[in-house]
Amino acid sequence: GAVVSQHPSWVICKSGTSVKIECRSLDFQATTMFWYRQFPKQSLMLMATSNEGSKATYEQGVEKDKFLINHASLTLSTLTVTSAHPEDSSFYICSARVRVGYTFGSGTRLTVV
């Protein structure tokens, strides 16, 4: 089936640094990638929708300058958390629409210290 490979699975970074998360569609072309954020014991919150070759669409309240999304090819989308702070610590997940439903990456646990 369609697989989205997400890396890294976990990352610890110092406050003020930037972190890049990659999602690759392995056996299909993802024209649209969805980026979610999930806090413990909560559901997924959509952060932004990225389309290949165009600017991402951010949800209300999501800082586009802090969460930079790039979707330069049909198989790769990246989320960069810039100048990370402890409140950015969370579980980040990407997702792409496939023939049946949506497939999700395995998630990235970000801890900012």
Place this chain on the structure above:
Amino acid sequence: QKEVEQDPGPLSVPEGAIVSLNCTYSNSAFQYFMWYRQYSRKGPELLMYTYSSGNKEDGRFTAQVDKSSKYISLFIRDSQPSDSATYLCATGGETSGSRLTFGEGTQLTVNP
């Protein structure tokens, strides 16, 4: 009012029990309905996908959709400890730009 309401639980059942998970939604434009299972610190995995009212069965899992009452359910028969996870209902439609709307998730524990 949230577009999708799901009882967050937690739900604890003995092994072998029948589990019923439910969601209601408010947007009649939603066209497709999904159930995802999410293990701790993992991405969600698709269990069931349907776009019509009625029942859809896959092994021990049955998804039920009633568009007239905007109600969706997931039944798990002969529940196993390996079914212990968080279950998320999700729905969407073309008018929402293909974006999914999730329920809060129900945490299920199946005790051996």
